[in-house]
Amino acid sequence: MNAPFYVAGAIALVSTLLVITRASAVHALLYLIVSLLAIAVIFFQLGAPFIAALEVIIYAGAIMVVFVFVVMLLNLGPRSVDAERAWLSPVGFVGPIVLGAILAAELLYIVSIAPRPGSASSLVSPTAVGASLFGPYYLGVELGSFLLLAGLVGALHLARSTEQAAR
C-alpha cells in the first residue's frame, strides 16, 4: 500500500472536481495548480522525476501563469461571477455526468480485469529519456518546435488589437 500515491491521487481528483464547478476563474485556476502539483507527486511515485519537475515548472508554472495573466487582462469582476453562477445550473450537469459516469464505469472495469497489471513504479532516468528524445524521436522534436512556432504566430495574430490590424 503506497500511501503517498493514494493521498496525492485523492487530492488530484477532488481539486480537479472543484476546478470544473467553481464560478470564479481565479479560484478554478488555483485549484488546477493544486491538482497539477498532486499529479507531479504521482509522477515522482511512478519513477519519473524528470517529468515531475517539468509538470511543476512548465504546467503549474508557465502555462498556469499565462492563464492567470489572461484572467487579469480580462478584468473579470463580480458581475461575471454572477453570470457564471447563473450558467452553472444543476440541470446542465445531469446529462454530462450520466454519460461520464457510464464511461468511467466501463474504463474502470476494463483496467480492473487486466490479467497482469504489474507495478507501474520503475525508475526511468532522465538520461534514458534524453537519449530516446534525441535518438529515435528527433523528428518529433523538430515537429514540436514547428508547432510551437505556429502557436506563437497564431497567438500574436489573434491577440493583436483590431485598431492595429486596420492600420
Next chain:
Amino acid sequence: MFPVPANVALGLAALLFLIGLVGVLVRRNLVFILLSIEIMLNAAGLAFVVGGARWHQPDGQVMFLFILAVAAAEVSVGLGLVLRLHRQGDSLDVDAASSLRG
C-alpha cells in the same frame, strides 16, 4: 517505496480525463473550457507515463514531453481567442461566438 499498481494509476488517469470531459460539456465560459482541455491533456500524459513505467521504457515520458508542447501551443492560441472574443462581445460565452464573421 512501495510499488504502485498499474491498473490503479490508469484508473486515476481515466477518472481525471472524464472530469475534464464533463467540464468541457458543462461549462459555457471559454476560459473554463480551456482549463478542462488542459485537464484532459494532462490525464492523457499521465496514462502515457504509467504505460512507460509499466514496461520500463522511456517512450512514455517522451510522449509526455510532446503532449506538453501541444498543450503550450494550444493554450497560446486558445487564450488569444479568449482575448479576441472578450474584446468583441464583452462576454466569454462560447454561444456568443456561434456566428463567426471574417
